[in-house]
Amino acid sequence: MRSPHPLPRLRWLAPLWLAIYLPAYALAYGWANFLFLCNIGVLITAVGLWRGDRLLLSAAAVGALFIGFVWTVDFAARLLSGAHLLGVTAYMWDPQYPLFTRLLSLYHVVWPLLLLALLARLGYDRRGWALQAAIAVPLVVAGRFAGDAVANINYAFTDPLWGRELGPPVVHLATVAAGTVFVVFGLSHRILAACFAASAAPAAARRAARSE
8 A cells, every 4th residue: 555645735835836937947047057956956856845755855955955055155145245255146136037037046045944844854865865966967067068158057167166177178077076976965965864864764664654
């Protein structure tokens, strides 16, 4: 017997969000914009939420933790001081894009918080890091071919700190991919595993009890 969905009401947030987010982003930024790790992460979150899939939600959380934090800090710095720290939210003040679509980008603030709340309930699947890594590496490479140096999708052209290319294209892509997977996502994985290790067993026990 199939166990009931762990989030029967909250799951409907996924199709509702996608019905608004996908066309708005596609029209304003183009389809290549969905290659950004944050946007792919939102799609993974939506599918994971709809299915109640702990692995997908864990993989999304591995990326969301750092991405959401950096985006929020950069946005807050610009809002409070008038200057960006990294410039990742510069587009939020660009009038060429519709205000409504720019406001949708505030999901970066809520996204990691939602995932943390979901993992607190469902538990963290340690395979999430490997899945997120398998997704991130080809996306970094794809950013080099689907975008340009201005868009700099997933920092495929220049690094986020110094704004320069870290050697020949192959070396640069390998460095960015390795740093993303092993440093950024690796740290997120450790934090999530430590914080939600105790919650995984009770969550599994609750699901088993419901299926009996």
